[in-house]
Amino acid sequence: xxxxxxxxxxxxxxxxxxxxxxxxxxxxxxxxxxxxxxxxxxxxxxxxxxxxxxxxxxxxxxxxxxxxxxxxxxxxxxxxxxxxxxxxxxxxxxxxxxxxxxxxxxxxxxxxxxxxxxxxxxxxxxxxxxxxxxxxxxxxxxxxxxxxxxxxxxxxxxxxxxxxxxxxxxxxxxxxxxxxxxxxxxxxxxxxxxxxxxxxxxxxxxxxxxxxxxxxxxxxxxxxxxxxxxxxxxxxxxxxxxxxxxxxxxxxxxxxxxxxxxxxxxxxxxxxxxxxxxxxxxxxxxxxxxxxxxxxxxxxxxxxxxxxxxxxxxxxxxxxxxxxxxxxxxxxxxxxxxxxxxxxxxxxxxxxxxxxxxxxxxxxxxxxxxxxxxxxxxxxxxxxxxxxxxxxxxxxxxxxxxxxxxxxxxxxxxxxxxxxxxxxxxxxxxxxxxxxxxxxxxxxxxxxxxxxxxxxxxxxxxxxxxxxxxxxxxxxxxxxxxxxxxxxxxxxxxxxxxxxxxxxxxxxxxxxxxxxxxxxxxxxxxxxxxxxxxxxxxxxxxxxxxxxxxxxxxxxxxxxxxxxxxxxxxxxxxxxxxxxxxxxxxxxxxxxxxxxxxxxxxxxxxx
Numbered sequence: 001x002x003x004x005x006x007x008x009x010x011x012x013x014x015x016x017x018x019x020x021x022x023x024x025x026x027x028x029x030x031x032x033x034x035x036x037x038x039x040x041x042x043x044x045x046x047x048x049x050x051x052x053x054x055x056x057x058x059x060x061x062x063x064x065x066x067x068x069x070x071x072x073x074x075x076x077x078x079x080x081x082x083x084x085x086x087x088x089x090x091x092x093x094x095x096x097x098x099x100x101x102x103x104x105x106x107x108x109x110x111x112x113x114x115x116x117x118x119x120x121x122x123x124x125x126x127x128x129x130x131x132x133x134x135x136x137x138x139x140x141x142x143x144x145x146x147x148x149x150x151x152x153x154x155x156x157x158x159x160x161x162x163x164x165x166x167x168x169x170x171x172x173x174x175x176x177x178x179x180x181x182x183x184x185x186x187x188x189x190x191x192x193x194x195x196x197x198x199x200x201x202x203x204x205x206x207x208x209x210x211x212x213x214x215x216x217x218x219x220x221x222x223x224x225x226x227x228x229x230x231x232x233x234x235x236x237x238x239x240x241x242x243x244x245x246x247x248x249x250x251x252x253x254x255x256x257x258x259x260x261x262x263x264x265x266x267x268x269x270x271x272x273x274x275x276x277x278x279x280x281x282x283x284x285x286x287x288x289x290x291x292x293x294x295x296x297x298x299x300x301x302x303x304x305x306x307x308x309x310x311x312x313x314x315x316x317x318x319x320x321x322x323x324x325x326x327x328x329x330x331x332x333x334x335x336x337x338x339x340x341x342x343x344x345x346x347x348x349x350x351x352x353x354x355x356x357x358x359x360x361x362x363x364x365x366x367x368x369x370x371x372x373x374x375x376x377x378x379x380x381x382x383x384x385x386x387x388x389x390x391x392x393x394x395x396x397x398x399x400x401x402x403x404x405x406x407x408x409x410x411x412x413x414x415x416x417x418x419x420x421x422x423x424x425x426x427x428x429x430x431x432x433x434x435x436x437x438x439x440x441x442x443x444x445x446x447x448x449x450x451x452x453x454x455x456x457x458x459x460x461x462x463x464x465x466x467x468x469x470x471x472x473x474x475x476x477x478x479x480x481x482x483x484x485x486x487x488x489x490x491x492x493x494x495x496x497x498x499x500x501x502x503x504x505x506x507x508x509x510x511x512x513x514x515x516x517x518x519x520x521x522x523x524x525x526x527x528x529x530x531x532x533x534x535x536x537x538x539x540x541x542x543x544x545x546x547x548x549x550x551x552x553x554x555x556x557x558x559x560x561x562x563x564x565x566x567x568x569x570x571x572x573x574x575x576x577x578x579x580x581x582x583x584x585x586x587x588x589x590x591x592x593x594x595x596x597x598x599x600x601x602x603x604x605x606x607x
Contacts, residue, residue, distance in 0.1 A: 061106025103146035116560035208243035214522025260441030404435035433458035486541030508540035514565035
């Protein structure tokens with residue numbers, strides 16, 4: 001272990017030494033793997049290029065939706081007919097469409113796109129009546145919320161520069177655009193690391209502005225959509241709270257105060273409990289047709305329950321078991337649901353007064369067995385895992401995936417990369433460890449800051465469990481999951497037969513100085529605080545490389561990643577090479593944290 005930072009120069013990606021290092025390591029990796037990836041590319045394409053609906057929105061004109069296949073496309077679905085509106089391939093090379101927004105009438109379409117997976121994006125607003133682009137923004141914008149006609153709000157994310165009033169980044173502000181003139185209308189003087197999200201009511205003229213501090217607390221503001229000067233605080237505190245709706249003169253909110261599992265409250269001068277906490281976490285809720293639709297996680301799988309507005313149970317909405325369901329849009333009389341699982345890339349359902357109907361979807365013919373098990377962690381906490389494999393396949397060769405942070409839940413999802421591995425007799429395991437949101441806010445908070453070691457202990461316990469069964473194990477993690485695998489690699493390399501670490505956070509003493517890393521201080525802690533420094537230093541993978549035997553390691557990242565600096569990967573590889581560890585580095589020049597065009601992702605996955 002060491003305290004100095006001999007590779008700090010690698011944080012300058014324009015340094016000729018860094019450029020040389022990247023080229024040298026990429027060449028070394030390519031020479032090592034040879035032609036092997038090409039044998040996998042076509043198999044991965046088969047599952048990756050399935051046209052998949054990512055997002056769908058309701059409008060008076062029809063359903064607008066974004067698909068990912070060989071490129072990214074936006075369509076309008078009306079009366080069973082599909083019309084293509086935007087294709088990312090027409091916007092330029094290495095372009096991905098990351099999001100879109102549509103006004104209620106379906107006339108104005110705002111679509112956000114980026115180069116090479118960068119988080120920094122561009123936004124065009126298209127008038128679908130005239131076919132003309134009426135606005136072009138070269139800024140970090142999101143949350144477009146229409147008031148009427150060409151009058152709308154949007155949120156600007158200050159990534160690198162301070163806000164107009166001088167607050168240092170990262171920070172957010174809400175602007176009003178009217179007649180081509182923009183005006184700051186909400187969020188002035190909010191501190192660094194305060195993020196804003198807008199939500200429009202479809203049962204009233206209200207709008208909500210949620211102000212979050214990291215992933216641990218929030219406040220909800222609201223008022224008439226036409227008058228942001230009167231948006232006042234509705235509810236909030238040292239816990240997470242989200243707006244649901246304003247209906248029948250009451251605000252409905254989803255609050256994680258108390259036990260942290262989530263409850264629905266209403267406010268009309270006084271706070272009234274509507275749906276109390278259950279034993280399972282409530283992840284989302286909406287209101288349509290004067291009914292509450294609550295989306296619960298039961299052992300990391302989604303379950304929908306309908307309540308009356310007074311909280312009376314009405315029914316469970318039956319959909320596929322062991323799946324992930326998201327409420328992707330909600331209007332007064334209709335909501336859209338998106339379902340996916342290990343073998344279902346997507347299914348889109350509409351729920352209205354007449355019931356549930358399938359709008360579109362795909363399900364693979366491949367048949368895998370999904371098993372759930374519980375494994376004891378170091379402190380006797382039960383850890384839930386999914387085990388996916390073909391029927392009759394033993395637990396001989398296993399890839400174990402984990403994340404453990406930022407309240408992210410690892411639920412049954414479609415992962416194209418895993419399908420060829422499963423078809424060849426591999427086993428894919430998902431570990432629902434602390435730090436995630438699978439079992440509520442307490443589960444999340446049990447894996448943050450000084451309690452981060454709980455996350456690693458949970459994952460280590462899962463590795464030990466399968467190791468005792470005689471399994472060969474490769475651990476895989478991306479982003480915060482890369483931190484997980486990096487920490488476990490440096491603490492218990494004996495449990496791993498291989499490690500794959502992608503777009504990772506690995507230098508915990510300087511993460512806050514690189515790109516938007518400061519935004520993660522509520523989750524990880526502040527390296528500038530002496531007490532936080534101690535626990536960060538204790539597990540920081542970059543600072544805990546020892547001269548011992550490590551399993552084969554592949555670390556991969558992209559130069560387009562402007563969220564997690566590639567230096568995390570570069571510096572860690574350099575330290576491992578110092579002790580002659582069997583480590584390889586793969587750097588993609590046209591990918592980032594938000595992804596890449598599908599052709600590039602196929603090559604990355606194949607490697």
